[in-house]
Amino acid sequence: MKILICPDSFKDALPAEAAARAIACGTRRLGERIEAVECPLADGGEGSLDALLTATGAERRTATVQDALGRPARAHWGWLPERRTAFVELAEASGIQALAPDERTALHSTTHGVGELIRAALDAGAERLLLTLGGSATNDGGAGMLVALGARLLDSAGQDLPPGGAALAELAELDLAGLDPRLAGLQVEAAVDVDNPLLGKRGASAVFGPQKGASPEDVTRLDAALVRFADVTAGVLGEEHRELPGAGAAGGMGFAARAFLGAELRPGIELVMAQAGFETLLEGTGLVITGEGQLDGQSLAGKTPVGVARAARARGVPVVVLAGRLAPGWQAALEEGVTAAFALADGPMALDEALERCAELLADRAESAVRLFTAARS
Known part of the structure; x- marks a missing residue:
């Protein structure tokens, strides 16, 4: 199964390229049946x-x-x-x-x-x-x-x-x-x-x-x-x-x-996705994984996860969002093409610990999300 991995940066923790690499690492734990395609994105902000x-x-x-x-x-x-x-x-x-x-x-x-x-x-x-x-x-x-x-x-x-x-x-x-x-x-x-x-x-x-x-x-x-x-x-x-x-x-x-x-x-x-050839990358994709530091009600105003979800929805491709934090109003993203969203923390932790472990947490959450998705498909 082809998985398109297209996160934004996780502020103060990982640039988008490193975040994509960490997510891909988690998905590849499922073996050769997963084709992870990395496409780091941004919405006009830093990175x-x-x-x-x-x-x-x-x-x-x-x-x-x-x-x-x-x-x-x-x-x-x-x-x-x-x-x-x-x-x-x-x-x-x-x-x-x-x-x-x-x-x-x-x-x-x-x-x-x-x-x-x-x-x-x-x-x-x-x-x-x-x-x-x-x-x-x-x-x-x-x-x-x-x-x-x-x-x-x-x-x-x-x-x-x-x-x-x-x-x-x-x-x-x-x-x-x-x-x-x-x-x-x-x-x-x-x-x-x-x-x-x-x-x-x-x-x-x-x-x-x-x-x-x-x-x-x-x-x-x-x-x-x-x-x-x-x-x-x-x-x-x-x-x-x-x-x-x-x-x-x-x-x-x-x-x-x-x-x-x-x-x-x-x-x-939209501009960054166009430069990245996002529509072409979506062809043959079974699942999209995106994310950034926080998903909330303001994300609908032009943030990366929602922009990705809207484009993927037009092709009928499900989208999982991995976020450092799910803040008030995040559920609105479910109406824009987001299939499911998961916070990264695996237990109570200080912000410094969360930032330090961001790559590890992204890989773990990505693995869990893909296992759930493949089980549901089968």
Whole structure:
């Protein structure tokens, strides 16, 4: 029996490739009758670049950029020269995982490094860009990216704004005259793992700001600053994008990608599956095993296990989800094509132990799931 193994990463424990390897190890304990096909995936968040490189065989390239706090950092991006296609993961340059908890400041973090990666792709001759927008430490609406690409954001005195989302409250003029002209010939797709708008109760600041160090007062301040940014942008471009589903992704980078790069916003899992040839891999598959750190009610908004389940359901292939935790609302995934879901822990354990044993637990749960499935079939 062919089993397609396509997990996302298990945050702080295993990248997607290692998770797929562990699951495959568990399924192969049943002997030669199992054909385990590994296809690590991602939904646009951290780890998406690795999944895309694995899926496409693209070159891994490195650039020195600013991190979310403006410090020099090494960041990776992907290059497919035969397709003139670049893969840029926001989290590589402006990711929250690179910052210690006490360094996280949604008020002042910047996406400047993302713009530097895009510029590196343009220098290589990119004609197509796949930009993944998860795992950010930022709430600047993509303003830092614009500055890195040649735009100027000015206050009422004609001075350049300092980096960060809070400074956008003082935005008086958006000068796009210096924006890199090569962007006009760049086809951009932006992979998002949420469908939130830019502003309001479901917006970037309110929903994701607290994860990035924002207090309730900071959230109010950041949302007002993004309102100002959206207003000035609409005045300059003559277009409105603040209500676009996904505009609030990565602290408003979805908004900037659509407004200034002309990007098509798509669920990240769909884009990564397309690059991996997921539909072809499904052919002849008897069972799909996927998973990530947590399955909950929010997973329906574009997370990997549900995206995989929806695609597999269309082919009539059952799907098992292995998750570090089954959190409130996870049962909703059963209506989206998930056949069964299992938490990894084999007894009471501390988080540190669960993270350390993640590969072992994945292998054990995968073996049990496949034994149950094969017994039911026979």
